[in-house]
Amino acid sequence: MDFTDVSLTALRVFRAVAEQGTFTAAATALGYTQSAVSRQIAAIERAAGAEVLERRRDGVRLTSAGLVVMRRATVVLDEIDAAARELSGLPAEGGTVRLGWVPTAGTTLVPYALAALRRRDPGVHVVSREGGTPALVRALRAGSIDLALLAAAPPFRTPDAESPPLVVQTLTERALCLAVPVAHPLARRDWIDVADLRGQRWIAGSISGSDRLLGVWPGLDERPEIAHTARDWLAKLHLVAAGCGITTVPSALAPAAPPGVRVLPVRGGPQETRRLLLARLPGPQTEPVVRLAAALRAAALGTDTVPNP
Template sequence: MAFTDASLTALRVFREVAERGTLTAAAAALGYTQSAVSRQIASLERAAGTPLLERRHDGVRLTSAGHIVVRRAATVIDQVDATARELAGLPDEHGTVRLGWFASAGAGLLPRALAALCRTHPAITVITREGSTPALVRALRAGTLDLALLASAPPFRPPDTETPALELQTLTERSLLLAVPATHPLARGDFADVADLHGQRWIAGPGEDRVLGVWPGLDERPDVAHTARDWLAKLHLVAAGCGITTVPAALARAVPAGVRVLPVRGGPQEQRRILLARLPQPLPEPAVRLAAALRAAAIETDTLV
């Protein structure tokens, strides 16, 4: 079988697997059974004459041939979809930009940038979606996102080790902050000392995100009283006096009443970056405009915090 015999369905399935990172997640997203996804991948690998995926205990990883196929598949699928829209008399999507973002970016930076872009370039349509850093990076590689806002913590390693390396631009770099109830003893000062964080009750993330919400580097086992994935839920638990949590500077102006946000002194500086990531290739003009709006919004929010 020659690769020219590869079906469009198999290419769509392969791109979904590349983006989701597992056959199970791709099957759920597509509404297929896992065995149907496996058959499509197998047919594509037969056509390519080489493995496209490396099966691992934690999911799948693209081989070097897989990277070539997913890059080309994105182009083919986008062109076929554009043709279908044109034949149906629908407007083309040349003015559409696909942007991914991490959770706390949605509280300030993202809406500020989108509002500014709407005022200056109303013809540009931006489609966004929230996701974890690994998911957003996979989506960039699969060609289903044009740009992604990523969060980065020390030692600020690249978000993945694939080639070509993603092009990364630092939009902001700010210190991690602490959110405490307004009635908490720590709220009486203008800052918290890292020594004062011992013995506190923490509100953290669930599962693998459990450390999110606990001050990094504490030399004790943290007392995690509550777990919540959503930042707003964490902050409302803080307001209710249920514990304390860390908060990125991007959320400092979005905390609910009853919460005091403080810098922490003592110990290593806990810096956090917001990165704008993309593949190292020319961007279409709408994406260039959105990137500029995100940079401007980042500068503006820096001056407000």
């Protein structure tokens, strides 16, 4: 094995592929061609004398050799970035924590936790970003983030099957609710019967992939009429306020609902719940990571009971 000819560019590309999950997504994120990404990965695999990525139909995942290379590559890239900051006269990032969060966590929990942390530990600097659960798990594995807030739905399987297992803690478990216009017939009571959901117009998620029915009540016994699609939760809620349809929401989003929207529980049929998980890689934690995790847990306790508007 000889890594002397492996460039920093190759290491950055490797981390991007591991984080994005596909060569195509990594190429798009980096502004490279897919063939350029493939060449950089090939260079790392020649140096390692082994495949660092397992190519699968649904993307790629790190092999055992890839995990070793990624762990070392992360150290190298972090040190290079630290050197660049020091040479530029910028402060060191010793107190920095990188946090990833699913969109529903960004409405209340993340802002509350960061505000509390800033008051209590102003020396801890948090850099955060939004993403879907699969992307955030890959970012944890790639060493691009330190902590992740992930979403989980029944049957609540582990976020991934990779080794070593992630350290995962459930912060909240709440019932899935419905957002309906205040003038809608379903808004007349303080709860909605699942039998009344037939024939409704729905505001759903993306029009492709597994997000197709995100926003439609699970297990609906008919083909739903999807009137509008939107990725952004706030856009969905404003469409509801405009009377364009109804959509599912975690109860944590109730405080973010605009005027003209009621967030109501659903009765009848199996109860639908959603969990918010705090995840990290196993191993020692820095003090800033410990402090941020504590702030997130405290915020989760403080926002666990959300009244309906």
